[in-house]
Amino acid sequence: MREERVHRLLEPVEVAGDGQLGRHGWSLTPGPPRRRPSFGYRGQVADIPFGIDFGGTGIKGAPVDLTAGEFAAERERIKTPSPATPEAVAEVFVDLLGRFPDSTGPVGVTVPGVVRHGVVHSAANIDESWVGTDADRLFTDATGRDVHVVNDADAAGLAEVRYGAAKGRGGLVIVTTLGTGIGSALVYDGVLVPNSELGHLEIDGHDAESRAANSAREREGLSMKHWAKRLTTYYRTLEMLFSPELFVVGGGISKQSEEFLPLVEIDTEIVPATLLNKAGVVGAALCVVEELDE
Ligand code: BGC
Numbered sequence: 430m431r432e433e434r435v436h437r438l439l440e441p442v443e444v445a446g447d448g449q450l451g452r453h454g455w456s457l458t459p460g461p462p463r464r465r466p467s468f469g470y471r472g473q474v475a476d477i478p479f480g481i482d483f484g485g486t487g488i489k490g491a492p493v494d495l496t497a498g499e500f501a502a503e504r505e506r507i508k509t510p511s512p513a514t515p516e517a518v519a520e521v522f523v524d525l526l527g528r529f530p531d532s533t534g535p536v537g538v539t540v541p542g543v544v545r546h547g548v549v550h551s552a553a554n555i556d557e558s559w560v561g562t563d564a565d566r567l568f569t570d571a572t573g574r575d576v577h578v579v580n581d582a583d584a585a586g587l588a589e590v591r592y593g594a595a596k597g598r599g600g601l602v603i604v605t606t607l608g609t610g611i612g613s614a615l616v617y618d619g620v621l622v623p624n625s626e627l628g629h630l631e632i633d634g635h636d637a638e639s640r641a642a643n644s645a646r647e648r649e650g651l652s653m654k655h656w657a658k659r660l661t662t663y664y665r666t667l668e669m670l671f672s673p674e675l676f677v678v679g680g681g682i683s684k685q686s687e688e689f690l691p692l693v694e695i696d697t698e699i700v701p702a703t704l705l706n707k708a709g710v711v712g713a714a715l716c717v718v719e720e721l722d723e
Pocket of ligand 1: 554581609628
């Protein structure tokens with residue numbers, strides 16, 4: 430039963446050319462039918478996609494069962510090297526993947542920056558040397574696997590829409606991650622518009638994430654009440670610009686959402702993310718299969 434379901438999920442998807450969702454309702458890009466990798470799922474981790482979440486303190490990875498949105502084997506974590514240059518990170522990926530000798534599927538990797546066609550274009554909170562790096566090529570060469578990088582918030586956001594807090598929700602969903610920076614994912618009727626970078630909106634003369642990210646709360650020792658005021662300003666701005674159906678709030682601090690979300694005064698429904706620390710790994714694997722950034 431499980432094997433049959435995975436085959437169905439991964440078979441080629443027919444996508445309507447008029448921007449409607451394909452018959453599985455999870456296609457990313459309108460247009461002609463897309464080629465997808467075929468995964469002979471044999472009830473093992475062999476060919477199923479692998480997700481890597483590259484974070485500021487840890488690099489986590491696991492093969493992912495996309496039918497359930499769950500890890501298919503226990504996740505491994507390795508400390509992020511310092512400095513976290515692309516080359517140093519590539520070495521960690523080799524080590525990490527080596528811990529899953531049975532895994533041979535494509536690898537999705539999250540990066541906290543703008544990613545277009547495998548190249549990283551910004552580095553607000555990571556080593557400068559990432560800018561201009563063809564990360565797809567670097568990691569593919571280093572690991573001998575088919576590796577694709579994707580913006581961290583896009584990965585987490587898409588995972589929340591497929592499996593988490595925004596599952597089954599239509600219209601515009603905006604997923605934000607509140608961490609060192611503010612990440613954003615814009616998903617309209619299940620289709621991701623990548624690299625939205627709404628953490629860098631200029632609000633009252635400031636880069637929004639410098640005032641409203643969780644790191645700003647910690648750095649300035651803000652009470653939850655005070656931080657919620659800044660979040661209100663931030664989400665009101667997003668509300669005014671985009672009129673979304675729903676906001677989903679992720680990032681580590683979302684575990685404590687009951688301490689600040691009720692204090693955010695906006696008109697739009699706003700809910701905490703539910704995948705928590707699984708979102709990056711699951712989202713990375715999801716994006717590699719959905720061929721996010723060809
Ligand atoms: C980066 C984004 C990233 C976000 C969360 C921002 O500073 O510009 O690309 O998604 O932080 O890590």
